[in-house]
Amino acid sequence: MTERQIEQVRRFNRIVTQHVGALEDSYLRRGRPLGQARLLHEIGPEGIEVRALRDRLKLDSGYVSRLLRALETQGLVEVRSGKGDGRVRKAFLTPKGRSERATYDTLSDELAASFLAPLDPAQRDRLVAAMAEVECLLRAGEVELRFEAADSAAAQSCLERYFGELAQRFELGFDPARSNSASVAEMTPPAGFFIVAWLDGEPVGCGALKLADAITGEIKRMWTSPSARGLGIARKVLRALEDKARETGLARLHLETNRTLSEAQALYRREGYAEVAAFNSEPYAHHWFEKRL
Amino acid sequence: MTERQIEQVRRFNRIVTQHVGALEDSYLRRGRPLGQARLLHEIGPEGIEVRALRDRLKLDSGYVSRLLRALETQGLVEVRSGKGDGRVRKAFLTPKGRSERATYDTLSDELAASFLAPLDPAQRDRLVAAMAEVECLLRAGEVELRFEAADSAAAQSCLERYFGELAQRFELGFDPARSNSASVAEMTPPAGFFIVAWLDGEPVGCGALKLADAITGEIKRMWTSPSARGLGIARKVLRALEDKARETGLARLHLETNRTLSEAQALYRREGYAEVAAFNSEPYAHHWFEKRL
DNA sequence: CCAATTCTCTGACTAAAGTCAGAGAATGAC
DNA sequence: GTCATTCTCTGACTTTAGTCAGAGAATTGG
Numbered sequence: 001m002t003e004r005q006i007e008q009v010r011r012f013n014r015i016v017t018q019h020v021g022a023l024e025d026s027y028l029r030r031g032r033p034l035g036q037a038r039l040l041h042e043i044g045p046e047g048i049e050v051r052a053l054r055d056r057l058k059l060d061s062g063y064v065s066r067l068l069r070a071l072e073t074q075g076l077v078e079v080r081s082g083k084g085d086g087r088v089r090k091a092f093l094t095p096k097g098r099s100e101r102a103t104y105d106t107l108s109d110e111l112a113a114s115f116l117a118p119l120d121p122a123q124r125d126r127l128v129a130a131m132a133e134v135e136c137l138l139r140a141g142e143v144e145l146r147f148e149a150a151d152s153a154a155a156q157s158c159l160e161r162y163f164g165e166l167a168q169r170f171e172l173g174f175d176p177a178r179s180n181s182a183s184v185a186e187m188t189p190p191a192g193f194f195i196v197a198w199l200d201g202e203p204v205g206c207g208a209l210k211l212a213d214a215i216t217g218e219i220k221r222m223w224t225s226p227s228a229r230g231l232g233i234a235r236k237v238l239r240a241l242e243d244k245a246r247e248t249g250l251a252r253l254h255l256e257t258n259r260t261l262s263e264a265q266a267l268y269r270r271e272g273y274a275e276v277a278a279f280n281s282e283p284y285a286h287h288w289f290e291k292r293l
Numbered sequence: 294m295t296e297r298q299i300e301q302v303r304r305f306n307r308i309v310t311q312h313v314g315a316l317e318d319s320y321l322r323r324g325r326p327l328g329q330a331r332l333l334h335e336i337g338p339e340g341i342e343v344r345a346l347r348d349r350l351k352l353d354s355g356y357v358s359r360l361l362r363a364l365e366t367q368g369l370v371e372v373r374s375g376k377g378d379g380r381v382r383k384a385f386l387t388p389k390g391r392s393e394r395a396t397y398d399t400l401s402d403e404l405a406a407s408f409l410a411p412l413d414p415a416q417r418d419r420l421v422a423a424m425a426e427v428e429c430l431l432r433a434g435e436v437e438l439r440f441e442a443a444d445s446a447a448a449q450s451c452l453e454r455y456f457g458e459l460a461q462r463f464e465l466g467f468d469p470a471r472s473n474s475a476s477v478a479e480m481t482p483p484a485g486f487f488i489v490a491w492l493d494g495e496p497v498g499c500g501a502l503k504l505a506d507a508i509t510g511e512i513k514r515m516w517t518s519p520s521a522r523g524l525g526i527a528r529k530v531l532r533a534l535e536d537k538a539r540e541t542g543l544a545r546l547h548l549e550t551n552r553t554l555s556e557a558q559a560l561y562r563r564e565g566y567a568e569v570a571a572f573n574s575e576p577y578a579h580h581w582f583e584k585r586l
Numbered sequence: 587c588c589a590a591t592t593c594t595c596t597g598a599c600t601a602a603a604g605t606c607a608g609a610g611a612a613t614g615a616c
Numbered sequence: 617g618t619c620a621t622t623c624t625c626t627g628a629c630t631t632t633a634g635t636c637a638g639a640g641a642a643t644t645g646g
Contacts (some may be wrong), residue, residue, distance in 0.1 A: 005421045009409065010402070012424035017317065024310065112299045128302065132301055133423035138420075140411075
């Protein structure tokens with residue numbers, strides 16, 4: 001990365017914190033100490049466990065307790081023991097607290113509007129588009145890949161969602177049992193690998209590498225959660241699997257895909273996979289690809 | 294502005310403050326109280342007058358004084374009376390303070406780099422471009438227009454810089470005396486108007502409207518500071534002058550321009566000015582424009 | 587030269603933010 | 617059933633952040 005880029009990022013940081021930060025502070029605290037205001041926002045309409053609150057805001061337990069007491073005496077919050085574990089207490093908004101939060105919401109809208117107000121419509125569109133792009137790329141930067149056991153909770157949750165989606169998208173539905181196998185055993189080292197993409201502590205994508213023979217690997221189970229599309233997760237996963245394949249000494253990778261998955265095909269072509277004749281009889285496949293490593 | 298836009302701005306605010314804000318705090322304070330850290334950054338390599346410091350950070354005079362004392366006892370800062378006015382004191386960084394600031398600089402670079410690091414080169418370019426766009430548009434939103442007396446300090450500073458630039462750009466140089474007049478009197482209500490664009494308390498652009506006859510106005514002295522180009526300032530100034538012209542009951546606007554000022558011509562065309570035959574003998578003009586209001 | 591003003595500093599505050607060491611109840615492991 | 621652990625809370629702090637009133641020097645306007 002170049003000096004120019006770093007310079008731009010720094011300038012951006014400065015300007016944006018000035019704008020957002022300065023305004024947020026004066027605007028959104030509504031005369032309340034920052035600590036209390038933060039708590040109030042963090043307690044959603046569903047309530048939140050006190051320990052979760054502590055965790056999220058990274059505050060001392062005594063401090064949180066005191067802040068909650070303050071909000072309670074203002075009649076904004078109610079803390080009561082939830083059902084289940086009697087030690088854990090949960091904070092809820094009272095009606096008054098809810099309306100306070102609603103006011104905050106309105107102000108937050110106003111703050112956002114104040115960014116747009118001085119601009120003309122064309123500039124507004126540009127600003128919004130650029131903000132979406134920044135947001136998307138910052139989030140993309142937060143994605144973390146980790147190889148996981150194929151039978152881990154995260155892996156299984158990905159696979160379930162993946163199969164569910166295939167069932168919806170394929171003309172004929174999808175039944176994993178009819179498809180060529182990629183069993184847990186086949187995706188467990190050293191027979192294969194399963195990788196999970198994480199974002200904000202949630203699994204949002206996956207992919208698997210299955211060693212077919214001494215020189216051939218198969219890419220399987222490539223999936224990205226709809227909530228995390230457009231962040232380049234699939235590409236990252238694919239590249240990570242390719243690295244792993246190279247490391248393992250493989251010379252080529254195979255994969256097949258269904259014609260309804262056009263984004264996937266575009267990705268494979270972009271990443272250097274060439275369409276080849278069918279190398280297996282996967283019933284759900286319409287295209288077969290190969291890449292030499 | 295639409296709900297979708299506001300939603301996007303809010304999401305952007307949230308994400309960015311999380312990223313920048315959270316990191317900046319823990320990263321850049323280096324164990325120092327925020328107030329001290331802010332002061333340390335604001336005292337540049339040249340030193341800074343204490344009152345300027347107060348102004349910039351909007352802090353109480355007693356508070357600043359105390360913070361400076363704290364930095365002094367840490368050996369980071371030295372406060373001494375400057376030459377000239379004996380009341381005004383100026384804060385300077387000691388060598389130790391300078392190195393402390395250098396460390397901060399490095400960390401700030403690292404922070405910026407941490408945004409870029411997880412991305413691939415194409416994504417980095419996209420992020421940097423989007424950040425530049427956001428920065429530019431946020432700054433554009435901060436521009437303020439004010440009608441000012443044509444002989445005010447701001448107006449004169451703009452005009453001086455404007456003439457200086459013309460002298461550089463025109464093949465034949467530029468001598469205001471040879472050019473068609475737009476004297477202070479002619480730009481003073483009700484004979485005419487002078488408008489100044491402000492950004493961060495600095496004049497960064499100007500424009501004038503001179504009433505030629507009962508139905509005709511002339512646009513003159515359109516200029517934007519090089520430091521503020523690309524923010525749409527000229528367009529804003531032009532539109533404000535047009536509004537003023539309409540208000541005054543004018544039916545058409547005239548303006549002329551030199552062939553070297555191609556951006557200006559593009560602007561005039563975009564804003565609905567049509568090129569017409571020369572309506573005066575301005576020696577520096579190559580193109581004459583008219584717009585019906 | 588005098589009076590008003592400007593600039594910085596100190597003393598004396600208050601409020602918020604945050605830390606630390608337990609106490610007391612509930613739970614989990616064995 | 618006992619003991620260690622978990623979770624929340626209170627009391628007793630410290631440090632930051634920020635305000636206010638005024639003192640004392642230097643400067644400016646007339």
